[in-house]
Amino acid sequence: MSVTLNDEPLLNVSGLTKYYGGRIGCQDVVFQLWPGEVLAIVGESGSGKTTLLNCLSTRLPPSTGVIEYRMRDGSMRNLYQLSEAERRFLMRTDWGFVHQHAADGLRMTVSAGANVGERLMAVGDRHYGKIRATAADWLGRVEISEDRIDDDPRSFSGGMRQRLQIARNLVTKPRLVFMDEPTGGLDVSVQARLLDLLRQLVADMGLAVIIVTHDLAVARLLSHRIMVMKDGLVIESGLTDQVLDDPREPYTQLLVSSILQV
Numbered sequence: 001m002s003v004t005l006n007d008e009p010l011l012n013v014s015g016l017t018k019y020y021g022g023r024i025g026c027q028d029v030v031f032q033l034w035p036g037e038v039l040a041i042v043g044e045s046g047s048g049k050t051t052l053l054n055c056l057s058t059r060l061p062p063s064t065g066v067i068e069y070r071m072r073d074g075s076m077r078n079l080y081q082l083s084e085a086e087r088r089f090l091m092r093t094d095w096g097f098v099h100q101h102a103a104d105g106l107r108m109t110v111s112a113g114a115n116v117g118e119r120l121m122a123v124g125d126r127h128y129g130k131i132r133a134t135a136a137d138w139l140g141r142v143e144i145s146e147d148r149i150d151d152d153p154r155s156f157s158g159g160m161r162q163r164l165q166i167a168r169n170l171v172t173k174p175r176l177v178f179m180d181e182p183t184g185g186l187d188v189s190v191q192a193r194l195l196d197l198l199r200q201l202v203a204d205m206g207l208a209v210i211i212v213t214h215d216l217a218v219a220r221l222l223s224h225r226i227m228v229m230k231d232g233l234v235i236e237s238g239l240t241d242q243v244l245d246d247p248r249e250p251y252t253q254l255l256v257s258s259i260l261q262v
């Protein structure tokens with residue numbers, strides 16, 4: 001997989017640490033993310049993946065450390081020094097967050113079209129006809145038949161709900177999308193189709209993505225770079241193919257050999 005690197009990072013993370021009381025969530029995480037780059041965070045349950053993702057996406061304030069983000073105007077801003085209005089604006093426009101459980105990222109009692117259209121209204125679109133047409137177009141892009149536009153997601157299958165959540169997140173053309181086990185809990189055949197779709201959309205739109213997964217096959221398919229976590233620490237990182245084909249750390253070797261027969 002190739003990635004076009006701009007010469008400025010999108011995200012600059014240094015010394016990121018989160019404690020829960022005396023327990024370590026994640027510790028001293030350092031990395032940069034470039035525009036259009038897909039980074040997978042992998043590791044066993046309890047290794048700190050979700051903690052890190054939540055800190056990065058401003059859902060969970062870190063104990064120490066700095067996360068800087070390159071805003072659309074080019075300025076580099078410390079995420080935890082943004083005003084609440086700035087942070088919300090970022091989350092509604094420039095960022096997406098795809099939850100493992102679609103119900104956490106969708107409004108289950110409003111129509112599929114409204115789920116997508118709502119994000120457009122949040123960025124200032126007011127023209128009903130245009131919003132509906134864009135929503136219909138996005139339903140098509142995530143392979144949901146247009147005649148389901150007025151149905152609410154409660155009547156959708158798990159895979160359809162997840163695709164709708166993706167449409168809702170991508171309709172505003174974000175620059176950075178966080179994903180938390182986006183294919184978790186789905187049937188294997190549904191997972192494969194969803195992964196394929198995600199890979200295409202991410203490449204077409206040139207999205208930067210930070211994806212948490214315990215599934216190395218997902219990381220292999222989607223990501224350019226990978227960070228392996230254990231007990232809250234990043235113990236190995238590098239290009240995905242390099243790390244998975246030739247893991248340096250015994251722990252990564254074990255993960256590769258036990259979780260995924262590559």
Ligand SMILES: Nc1ncnc2c1ncn2[C@@H]1O[C@H](COP(=O)(O)OP(=O)(O)OP(=O)(O)O)[C@@H](O)[C@H]1O
Pocket residue numbers: 020023024025026043044045046047048049050051052214
């Ligand atoms: N709200 C919390 N309060 C206290 N400890 C927590 C809390 N959330 C996570 N932890 C602890 O922080 C560590 C990292 O947990 P985290 O959920 O980030 O791991 P994970 O890799 O995402 O696991 P999983 O794949 O099971 O979601 C674990 O030791 C966990 O018990």
